Amino acid sequence: MTTISVVVPATDRPATLPRCTAALARAAATAGPVEIVVVNGPPGLGVCAARNTGAGRAGGDVLVFVDSDVEVHTDALARIRAAFADDPGLTAVFGSYDDAPPGGTVAAFRNLLHHHVHHRGAGPASTFWSGLGAIRRDAFLAAGGFDGERFPHPSIEDVDLGARLVADGARIVLDPAIQGTHLKAWTLRSMVRTDFARRAVPWVALLLRSGQRREAGAEPAGSGHAVTPSAATALNLGWRHRASAAACAAGVAGVLLRRPLAAVAALLVLLGANRDFYVLLARRRGVAEAAAGVGLHAVHHLTALAAVPAGAVVHLRDRRRAHDQQDRCETRAGAAFAPGPTITAGDVAITTVGAPAVGDQRSAS
Numbered sequence: 001m002t003t004i005s006v007v008v009p010a011t012d013r014p015a016t017l018p019r020c021t022a023a024l025a026r027a028a029a030t031a032g033p034v035e036i037v038v039v040n041g042p043p044g045l046g047v048c049a050a051r052n053t054g055a056g057r058a059g060g061d062v063l064v065f066v067d068s069d070v071e072v073h074t075d076a077l078a079r080i081r082a083a084f085a086d087d088p089g090l091t092a093v094f095g096s097y098d099d100a101p102p103g104g105t106v107a108a109f110r111n112l113l114h115h116h117v118h119h120r121g122a123g124p125a126s127t128f129w130s131g132l133g134a135i136r137r138d139a140f141l142a143a144g145g146f147d148g149e150r151f152p153h154p155s156i157e158d159v160d161l162g163a164r165l166v167a168d169g170a171r172i173v174l175d176p177a178i179q180g181t182h183l184k185a186w187t188l189r190s191m192v193r194t195d196f197a198r199r200a201v202p203w204v205a206l207l208l209r210s211g212q213r214r215e216a217g218a219e220p221a222g223s224g225h226a227v228t229p230s231a232a233t234a235l236n237l238g239w240r241h242r243a244s245a246a247a248c249a250a251g252v253a254g255v256l257l258r259r260p261l262a263a264v265a266a267l268l269v270l271l272g273a274n275r276d277f278y279v280l281l282a283r284r285r286g287v288a289e290a291a292a293g294v295g296l297h298a299v300h301h302l303t304a305l306a307a308v309p310a311g312a313v314v315h316l317r318d319r320r321r322a323h324d325q326q327d328r329c330e331t332r333a334g335a336a337f338a339p340g341p342t343i344t345a346g347d348v349a350i351t352t353v354g355a356p357a358v359g360d361q362r363s364a365s
Contacts, residue, residue, distance in 0.1 A: 128162025204311020
């Protein structure tokens, strides 16, 4: 039987952690023996390092990554176990937020947008999502895990990992029937900050970096390291997304230039391209919140557009830093680097729901 270890990064000790682990225990009770690994320290340990540490301690054949603010559905782990058991060639599978998010208007908009995008993208995928996603342990370790050096904060580390897996020939599936409730209390400020600094800007830089490497011949297709545009932009840069972003830009221009007909036309394009999403908002949250969602959607797209030049600047900065580091490699070779935080036994809590225990626990590398 496929053995499962769930890894939950929780070094910031979030208030949602008890609900997360309680939901995992309920799901594990219906899925057979499941090992739950919660990495709750030390403080300051990055999310990538926390996930990698949990993976190193886990004993399951399959690693299920669940964010500490996600409350998985009761059947989520059973669906994951069945997906791998039924398809020996499957490398990874990930799910979606559900369509019943708690919280106010902004939280509902942000989580229902995620739900809508993932349901539209069901099937073969060229990316990964670590909010509720599973990978065969051997493939995860072979890929080097999450890149904590490049992504010290929660960002697009899961997209980067998925693209590296696909470049190595992995097969990933998006199954939106694997669901969880997102408990995060989004605000307009946190949404814009996250969409800009933690998502869109590094995404643009990732695309430019991968394009540069292919042009230089440093990472040919199939090298296992190249991140192709199609892999890095799946779920987010389809024609609807591009048309919506263009419509939002045209709408702002129409308002600034006092061209009301142009602004109205842009609004109609936005409404037409995203009709299904706005219907979902109205059905789940009411007409008033759906109307507010149109405005929030415009902010979301305009934030993505603003990130394009910023991402280019970050890419150029990273290139300069890489060049400077290469120039200083000889003098830095013998330098002592500051050690990372020490991980003690108390920082990783491992429990098994449903005897017998899952596999052999491994020490962190």
